Amino acid sequence: MKSFWIGLILGILILPIGFYAYVKTGMIPVATSDPPMPFEKTLANDGLHARLKKEAPQKNLSAFTEADLVGGAQVYQTNCAFCHGLPGQASSGASRGMFPGPPQLFTADGSVTDDPVGVTYWKVKNGIRLTGMPGFHATLGEQQMWQVSALVASADKLTPAELDALRPGAAAATAAPAPSATPAHAPGATAPASH
Secondary structure (H helix, E strand, O other): HHHHHHHHHHHHHHHHHHHHHHHOOOOOOOOOOOOOOHHHHHHHHHHHHHHHHOOOOOHHHHHOHHHHHHHHHOOOOOOOHHHHHHOOOOOOHHHOOOOOOOOOOOOOOOOOOOOOOOHHHHHHHHOEOOOOEEOOOOOOOOOHHHHHHHHHHHHHHHOOHHHHHHOOHHHHHHOOOOOOOOOOOOOOOOOOOOO
């Protein structure tokens, strides 16, 4: 019986000690060009899908207007296009160097048009660990996150106006403030202090 307990304790200790040695000796794949660890993809996918099933909000894609999708295109241009690409454009060099590679959302292989818009919203809001996908909950408002989610969920049926808003440089042109006809200092306003 004593040898059973010694064997059990050694068996329990060998696994964490072996994993610790695997990590500390630099054998664990950490470079984007390394192959995935055993079970890495399965564990990540299973965990993500379970979380999405539990937490992704429900919203009907038909509730979004063309104005919402054009607004989503502006958000996409500023925050997403660098990694996820634009319609008809080659992927960026940075996105080709990521592991796993970010889906090119306006291609047949990378689109998320078959996902409910709430699933995409959850990913935009929370991000996905170990993928390079950041969470935008601290930098975008709820409406912006829903608009960009609706845009990519509709990627296969965008109108000409929505596609036009996705042209390279369109977001910068739309976001640039118009020149003001009002003077820099209104009468009675305090002028900035000169140094």
